Amino acid sequence: MQEEREKTGELAEFLRTQRARLTPELVGLPSGERRRTPGLRRAEVAILAGISVDWYTWLEQGRDIQVSIQVLDSLSRALRMNDIERKHLFLLAAGHLPPSNQAPQNKVSQLLQDFLDRQGESPAFVVNSRWDVVAWNQAAILVFGDYEAMSARDRNSIWRLFTTNNAKRMLGDSWEANAKHRLAQFRANYANTVGDPWWGELIEDLHQQSKEFREWWPLHQVINVPEGEKLLNHPVVGSLRFGHLSFQAMDSVDLQVTVNIPLDTPTIERMRKLLSAVNR
Numbered sequence: 001m002q003e004e005r006e007k008t009g010e011l012a013e014f015l016r017t018q019r020a021r022l023t024p025e026l027v028g029l030p031s032g033e034r035r036r037t038p039g040l041r042r043a044e045v046a047i048l049a050g051i052s053v054d055w056y057t058w059l060e061q062g063r064d065i066q067v068s069i070q071v072l073d074s075l076s077r078a079l080r081m082n083d084i085e086r087k088h089l090f091l092l093a094a095g096h097l098p099p100s101n102q103a104p105q106n107k108v109s110q111l112l113q114d115f116l117d118r119q120g121e122s123p124a125f126v127v128n129s130r131w132d133v134v135a136w137n138q139a140a141i142l143v144f145g146d147y148e149a150m151s152a153r154d155r156n157s158i159w160r161l162f163t164t165n166n167a168k169r170m171l172g173d174s175w176e177a178n179a180k181h182r183l184a185q186f187r188a189n190y191a192n193t194v195g196d197p198w199w200g201e202l203i204e205d206l207h208q209q210s211k212e213f214r215e216w217w218p219l220h221q222v223i224n225v226p227e228g229e230k231l232l233n234h235p236v237v238g239s240l241r242f243g244h245l246s247f248q249a250m251d252s253v254d255l256q257v258t259v260n261i262p263l264d265t266p267t268i269e270r271m272r273k274l275l276s277a278v279n280r
Contacts, residue, residue: 004064011092012062018079019045019060027080048078059093067093104128105254108135112249112257116140121271123242124259126249130198131157131186134255142274143234143260158186159202162210170232178230179212184221229263237270 020039024031029044040048046056051071058065072093076086090098105128108116116124116137123140125133125147133155136147145166147155154160161167161179168175190199206213232240242260249255262268 005062007092008062008064011089012060014088014092015060015075015079018081018085022080027078045075045078049074051075069094069098072098104130104132105252106132106134108249108255112255115257119259121268121275122259122261123271124257127157127256127258129189129254130202131189133157138275138278139271140260142271142278143232143240156202158182159206162206162213170234172231172233174231176212180216180221183213183216187217187221230260234270234274237273240267240270242267 019042020037022040023038024040024044027040027044027048029040029048035041042057042060043053046053049056049071051074055065059067072090076089076098079085081089087097090096108126112126113135116126116135119137119139121139123137123143125136125140125144128134132152133147136144141147145160154164161182167179171178190203203217207217228244230242230244232242234240241263243263244258244260246256246258249257262271
C-alpha cells in the first residue's frame with residue numbers, strides 16, 4: 001500500500017513538472033492573460049489529451065485510478081514527452097513499458113560490439129525486441145552457430161530454439177525447461193506488440209513447425225527472470241557449464257545483452273581450445 005502511494009505521488013509530481021515546462025505557444029494554444037505560475041494549466045493539458053479536466057486533476061492529485069494505454073499515449077503526446085519520458089510515464093502509471101512505436105533495432109553501437117568482443121571465452125550476444133540476434137562475439141559463434149551465415153529468420157532465437165535440432169541436441173534433457181522458460185519471456189514481450197503483423201506471422205509459422213510450441217502457447221505462461229545456470233553439450237568439446245546473465249543496454253532499452261560466463265575450469269579450457277583453433 002505504501003509503495004503504491006509513493007508511486008502515485010511520484011506520477012503526480014512528474015506530470016506537474018512536465019506541464020510546467022511547456023508554454024501555450026509551444027503547443028499551439030493562445031497565451032491569454034498573464035499567468036501566475038509557469039507552464040500549461042490542467043484544463044489545457046486535458047484539452048490537448050482529449051480527457052476530462054476532473055480526470056486529469058485526479059491523476060495529478062495522486063488518486064488511485066485506472067489508466068488505459070490510449071490515455072497514457074495521449075498524455076505523452078500532449079505533454080511533448082520524448083521516448084525516455086514516455087517510458088517513465090508508463091512505468092509509473094501502469095507498471096510496464098509502453099508498446100513500442102519504433103522499428104526494432106538491428107544494429108549496435110561500436111562500444112557495445114567492443115564489449116562483446118572483450119568477453120573472451122564467454123559467449124555473448126545481443127537480441128532486439130523481436131528476439132533477433134543482432135550482434136555477437138566469436139565465442140558465441142563457436143557455441144551457438146555462425147550467425148553471420150544464417151538467414152534473418154534463423155537468427156531469431158525463439159525460432160531456432162523451437163525448430164532446429166541443434167538446440168535440442170545441445171540442451172539435452174534440459175531443453176524442455178529451457179524452452180518453456182524462454183517462451184514465457186517471449187510471451188511477456190509479445191504483450192507490447194499484439195496486432196503487429198510480423199509477430200503474427202512468426203507465431204503462425206511456429207505453430208506449424210513445432211508441436212511443442214502449439215501445445216505450450218495456449219498456456220499463457222508469462223515470466224521475465226534470468227535463467228541462471230545452463231549446461232550445453234557441444235559437438236566438438238563436450239560439456240560446457242555457463243552462468244547466464246542478461247541485462248538491457250543503457251543506450252537502448254530495445255536491446256538485451258546476454259553473457260554466458262563459464263562456471264568451471266573445464267569449461268574455460270574447452271572454450272579456449274575452440275577459440276585457439278580459430279585464431280591459429
